[in-house]
Amino acid sequence: MTVYWVVFDAAAHWVVDRLEREGSLPAVSRLRRGGRMTAARPARPNCQTPPSLATLFTGTWASEHGVTGYSVPGAGQGIGSHVSGFSPGYPAVSPIWQTAAERDLTSAFVHVPWVFGSTSRVEPAVEGAIEAYSRRVVRHGILRLPLPAQEGAPWRIGPFTVEVTGPVGGGSVRVRTAHGQVTLAARGAWRPLALDDRHGTWLGLTGSGDDMTLVHTGVWEPRVDGSSTDLVKALEACPPFAGEGVGPLYRRGVFGPRLVDGGDGTAEDVFLASLRCVAESFGACATAVLARHSADLVVVYLPLTDDIGHEMLGWCDERSGAHRPDMADAVWDRIRQCYGWADDVLGEVIDRAGEEDTVVLGADHGMVGSTHLVHVNQALLDAGLAVLTGHDAIDSVRSRAFYHPANNGSLWAGARSASDRDEATALRQAMDVIAGITEPATGQPLLRGFQDSHGRGISRDQVTCGPLFVCFADDYQPSSVLDPGGAVVCATPKSGAHVVNTGDPRLHAIHAALGPGIPAGSDPGVLDNTAPAALVARQLGF
Numbered sequence: 001m002t003v004y005w006v007v008f009d010a011a012a013h014w015v016v017d018r019l020e021r022e023g024s025l026p027a028v029s030r031l032r033r034g035g036r037m038t039a040a041r042p043a044r045p046n047c048q049t050p051p052s053l054a055t056l057f058t059g060t061w062a063s064e065h066g067v068t069g070y071s072v073p074g075a076g077q078g079i080g081s082h083v084s085g086f087s088p089g090y091p092a093v094s095p096i097w098q099t100a101a102e103r104d105l106t107s108a109f110v111h112v113p114w115v116f117g118s119t120s121r122v123e124p125a126v127e128g129a130i131e132a133y134s135r136r137v138v139r140h141g142i143l144r145l146p147l148p149a150q151e152g153a154p155w156r157i158g159p160f161t162v163e164v165t166g167p168v169g170g171g172s173v174r175v176r177t178a179h180g181q182v183t184l185a186a187r188g189a190w191r192p193l194a195l196d197d198r199h200g201t202w203l204g205l206t207g208s209g210d211d212m213t214l215v216h217t218g219v220w221e222p223r224v225d226g227s228s229t230d231l232v233k234a235l236e237a238c239p240p241f242a243g244e245g246v247g248p249l250y251r252r253g254v255f256g257p258r259l260v261d262g263g264d265g266t267a268e269d270v271f272l273a274s275l276r277c278v279a280e281s282f283g284a285c286a287t288a289v290l291a292r293h294s295a296d297l298v299v300v301y302l303p304l305t306d307d308i309g310h311e312m313l314g315w316c317d318e319r320s321g322a323h324r325p326d327m328a329d330a331v332w333d334r335i336r337q338c339y340g341w342a343d344d345v346l347g348e349v350i351d352r353a354g355e356e357d358t359v360v361l362g363a364d365h366g367m368v369g370s371t372h373l374v375h376v377n378q379a380l381l382d383a384g385l386a387v388l389t390g391h392d393a394i395d396s397v398r399s400r401a402f403y404h405p406a407n408n409g410s411l412w413a414g415a416r417s418a419s420d421r422d423e424a425t426a427l428r429q430a431m432d433v434i435a436g437i438t439e440p441a442t443g444q445p446l447l448r449g450f451q452d453s454h455g456r457g458i459s460r461d462q463v464t465c466g467p468l469f470v471c472f473a474d475d476y477q478p479s480s481v482l483d484p485g486g487a488v489v490c491a492t493p494k495s496g497a498h499v500v501n502t503g504d505p506r507l508h509a510i511h512a513a514l515g516p517g518i519p520a521g522s523d524p525g526v527l528d529n530t531a532p533a534a535l536v537a538r539q540l541g542f
Contacts (some may be wrong), residue, residue: 003358003539004349005299005532007056007112008342008510009049010306010498012366013039015313015335016510024336027347028512031361035514038523040531042365042509044455045469046408047501049306050085052364052509052529053113057095059533063454065091069408073467079415080396082406086134088118096533097297101125103542105296108231110285111241112299120223127295128231130285132220132241137199140246140274142254145173145212152176158219160195173205173214186212187269190277192239195219200240202277206255206270213254215270217242217277234288242281245274245307251493259327260315260495271311272334278304279341286345290352296540302345308338309367314495319506320369321475322495350514358515358539362532366507370497373479374437374446374472376403376411378488383433385426386414392482401430403470407480409500410467411450427463434470440489446472448502455501471502515539 008016020028020037031037043055043062046069054060054067062068067090071082095114097107101123109115109129115122116131138158145167147153152163155175166173174183179194182203190204202217220243224235249255250271257263279302286300314322315331324331346361353359377394380386380401387398394402399414411430413423435447451469452458458468470478476489477497483490501507509529516539 001356002293002295002353003297003360003515003536004353005297005360005362005536006346006349007053007299007301008305008339008361008363009301009303010309010365010367011339011342011363011510012309012313012506013508013510014366014506015309015339019336019339024340025343027343027350028361030347030350031359031512031514032522034520035512035518036521036523037510037512039505039508039526040362040511040529041526042498042501042507042529044501045451045453046410047365047498047507048085048408049364050090050113054085054091055529056362056364056532057097057114058091058093059096059530059537060093061455061530065093067091068410068453069406071406071408073404073406073408073410073412078396079412080394080402080405082404086113090114096536097125097299098123099537099542100297100540105540106227106294107297107299108226108289108293108295109298110282110289110300111303112301116223116225120225122225124227126226127228127293128224128226128235128289130222130224130235130238132222133243135221135223136243137219137221139218140249141216142249143214145207145214146210155214157195157201157216160199160219162193162195164214167212171208171212173212175203175214184214190273192277194240198222202240202242202274202281204270204273215246215249215274217246217274218244228292228294231289231292234292235285238284238288239281242274242277244303245271245278247271247307247311250311259330260324265330268312268330268334272308272337275304275307275338276341278307279338279344283341283345283348287348290348297536300345300349302342304338305342305363308335309496310494312495313367314369314371317369317496317506321371322369356516358513358518358536360515360532360536361510361512362529363509363511364529365498365509367496367498368474368504368506370477370492370495371475372439372477373490373492374476375481375483375488375490376434376470376478377480378482378486379433379437380430382488383429385430385433394480400426403478403480404467405480407478407499409469409471409478411470412467413465423466424464427466427468428460431460431463431468437488439476446476446489448473451500469500471500474502474504474506
């Protein structure tokens with residue numbers, strides 16, 4: 001008996017429900033017909049990916065597992081410090097697979113955090129695991145063509161140098177290393193390229209004629225380990241890891257204008273092609289695990305649904321100011337295709353599962369449309385509560401109050417506010433300033449309220465200590481970065497977001513499950529995202 005747990009990052013219930021009902025996600029439909037499907041409340045007060053995954057995998061809220069954002073504030077030297085929520089030592093509560101291992105149950109993983117520690121080894125109960133996100137070498141990049149007329153012009157990809165020849169006959173370009181070579185056609189399929197015996201990237205060629213661009217995805221160093229030699233070898237032989245698409249390049253207009261900026265869809269197609277590399281990279285690892293494991297628990301993580309959500313989903317969100325009804329159908333086509341690639345992996349999992357097995361589909365959080373960033377510290381600087389260092393960073397020692405540079409939504413009293421009484425006063429002063437932030441065009445207040453570290457609403461009079469979490473209207477996301485022009489509220493090109501859990505149902509994640517003892521039929525209610533871990537434990541027999 002095996003429990004298969006597939007996680008679509010940022011798969012909002014409202015998105016999956018729509019795509020499944022129209023018949024675009026046949027694997028999800030199989031779960032819905034034979035099991036249950038419902039919405040799930042994500043982590044609170046912050047619902048970025050690390051705290052949301054920690055809640056999903058431990059069955060506890062952030063106040064217990066300790067992962068409070070992409071970066072965890074105060075975890076380094078001083079209250080202004082922060083470390084990655086994926087760092088060794090987190091979460092503070094054991095993930096379900098560690099509890100399973102204590103009961104002599106085995107597991108296998110595809111790019112799941114917290115399986116590896118600070119080393120490249122895993123626990124004996126792990127048959128096989130691959131993880132690469134913790135070891136990024138370089139982010140994506142481009143090379144403008146044509147090159148000067150020479151054979152094998154060098155192109156630096158982080159610490160690696162590749163040789164680029166072309167364009168040659170038919171407009172193709174050849175890229176070569178000592179470990180392999182690829183030939184790329186303009187607007188053709190992206191191809192994987194080995195950079196050495198441990199690293200690789202994916203390459204694409206966009207444009208035509210005298211206006212072509214060579215693109216590479218990011219480069220990471222995967223860690224692979226496990227007790228099954230056969231499975232470890234299969235994972236090591238998988239294509240290069242592509243952990244994300246080229247969204248920032250797409251957003252900057254590197255591939256031409258976006259649809260919402262007057263483009264013809266070419267830029268979206270380039271971005272989607274980069275996500276196809278992610279789908280192939282993760283899908284190959286999932287296939288390797290499914291073909292060779294004998295584990296009790298298999299966990300497969302897929303990130304591409306989050307990638308496309310941040311870049312495009314807001315234009316389809318009818319409740320958001322980002323909504324573009326004139327573009328929504330074209331954008332839904334791209335979202336449908338991307339979710340379809342994730343659904344293909346889920347379908348392969350369901351095919352592998354037997355009648356006695358359980359398949360669980362989950363997501364860490366959902367997604368809301370986004371139109372603006374709120375530079376909280378600028379408002380606090382203008383009010384004299386926050387102070388900058390000589391390097392134009394927030395000084396957590398001399399400030400009375402500041403929005404934390406970890407950008408997890410939290411508001412802190414500075415070290416200058418030493419006593420408990422003074423800390424409360426400083427926080428209340430900051431709350432008053434933030435309550436006065438308005439939308440520049442309309443003058444409408446943007447604040448929805450504040451939450452404590454448990455995600456509960458808290459009023460000004462209830463404050464005794466920090467941190468507090470700032471909840472703005474969902475179109476307005478907090479930012480720890482200062483605007484160069486000193487503005488407090490600025491438009492953002494990123495159309496989808498998830499930072500502080502405001503309670504909006506668009507932030508609800510998908511949950512579906514099929515297996516012994518799971519009654520068929522969709523559940524119209526909403527469960528907490530602490531519940532899937534308990535379901536997995538029950539299906540595993542403890």
